[in-house]
Amino acid sequence: MQAIQWDDLRFILALGRARSLGGAGRLLGVDPTTVGRRLRAAEQVLAARLFERAADGTLQPTEAGERALAHAESVEASVGGFIAAVAGTAMAAAGTVRLTAVPLLVSHVLAPASPGLAARHPGLRLELVAEPRDLSLTRREADVALRLARPDAGTGDRILARRVGHLAYGVYAAASIADAAALPWVTYEEGMARLPQARWVADAARARDAVAPVAFNDAAALMQAVEAGLGRALLPCLVADRQPGLRRLDEKRTLPARELWLLVHPELRHLPRVAAVCDWIDDTLRVSGAGSNYSIRP
Secondary structure, three states, rough: OOOOOOHHHHHHHHHHHHHOEEEEEEEEHHHHHHHHHHHHHHHHHHHOOOOOOOOOOOOOEEEHHHHHHHHHHHHHHHHHHHHHHHHHHOOOOOOEEEEEOOHHHHHHHHHHHHHHHHHHHHOOEEEEEEEEOOOOOOOOOOOOOEEOOOOOHHHOOOOEEEEEEEEEEEEEEEOOOHHHOOOEEOOOOHHOOOOOHHHHHHHHHOOOEEOOOOEEEOHHOOEEEEEEEOOOEEEEEEHHHHOOOOOOOOOOOOOOOOEEEEEEOOOHOOOOHHHHHHHHHHHHHHHHHEEEEEEEOO
């Protein structure tokens, strides 16, 4: 049987990430016809169909395609590691890194710390994507992600995940309101009810307290409403303690905390620009008091 070449794997990977011939062509700098021809050639060599067109028009990997993508990513990661090892640490941290996190962390933790990264690595361009959804690293919607929960089992071995700290919560109200304990709870709309902080407030309100007539799907907007006097809320101490218009209230009930996880695609972890951003995140969280050192998840 004819051996498959590394260049064939590049086309398989591009299709796995873009899920279309046109998108894969843009990633590789070739036309869609070339992508289709290379896919058919790879399928002929492997004697297996790798992608099937779904009802929405996208190309979805078959079972054989999933296996091919896993092996192709492993090869790509090895190539990246080889290049980094040969080039050594002299390689400059230059180029673009796309980092995603929830808007609250981007606005109040990462953005204020970004001048330090720019000064340390002038050739590096950081794209900060404030997004409440979990953008896909395997589809290259982002290179690095900072998330507020342990990755689920579906993440698999394609993503390296490292717990880098924790986010403690406290009860806050506007600093200008004296009798803050009598304020209603400001919470999230029903679509966000799965969040630990939303569940805690819902339980507290059911016990004996009222709920404010306005709900939110974004923590930054919720925090602004609390500062404006709408009510009291559960907010991350890392951010809320820095807001002069807020004050933390005494709370005897056990408060929730969330883990901070750093996710990166294995094929990118050896790149100096990605390593520089990950180190900067570690330093930023450590300075803020939220950082902790944990090992990479197997």
